[in-house]
Amino acid sequence: MTAVMKLKPATFKHIEAELYGYHETKKEIQRRREEIMNPFDENPEQINVVKGPNSVREPGRPTERMATRLMSDIKLRNLEEIVSAIDSTYNQVSSGHRKVIEKGYWDRQGRTWAEVADFCHVHRNTLRKYRHEIVTLIAVKIGWQ
Template sequence: MRLTTAIKPRPATFKHIEAELYGYHETKKEIRRLREEILSGGQRDDDDNTGAGSNSTRTPGRPTERIATRLMTDKRLRNLEEIVEAIDNIYDSVPDHYKEMINIKYWSNKNFKWSEVANECFVHPNTATKMRSEVITLIADKLGWR
């Protein structure tokens, strides 16, 4: 069963997406860490006026708005979230035997070869690699990568 008719990604993009699949759980941890850093005020505003004297021209702070703005504008956080969202979306949309393949190959912490993945999924090795290619192509298409 073919899931996509999208254009196959370039070899470098293919490898990049596979690396993102392997590092998916670490990426989710990194997102949580970055969010916590932003929420706890790890990124300070560049305000040199620390004295806040009586003639200070400061305006009252709006910490909630600043934090929300940082969460929305942090490029690294947004990029990681976009990758995780794409993987989640594709994972949720593929049939169960594709999910099983993703779990075994990318998320099991075992270094299975594709022939072993195929045996675990009860499919021919060519079918397993076609499934791999389709999943990578779907993720690339979702991310707008070529």
């Protein structure tokens, strides 16, 4: 669990921001999937268009088109990669680290880091070490190290 890696301060803050917004990111993934799977077509000309047997139509295979759109959406892939890295890290770390993630990032409720340390029954320096290890593991999984 000892990761001796120096992250850039901006990278550290960005990953912490992703941890704070983890639950919102999961909701955004669901919204993005819904947008891709159920696109809204504003073109009023196509609402009541009736095509005859000899008219030019789009090729079939709607399932393949849908899967292609889901797989090729860059924003969706990035969001899923971040959530996957956080989930994987959360499942990999010890219960002390999990408590820091839960109380320090997900359920902070305006607590300072000193209050989070007291709540988790660890010293502030231990909490700082846990935070660094958590963020470093996520950075490695995403490839931002």
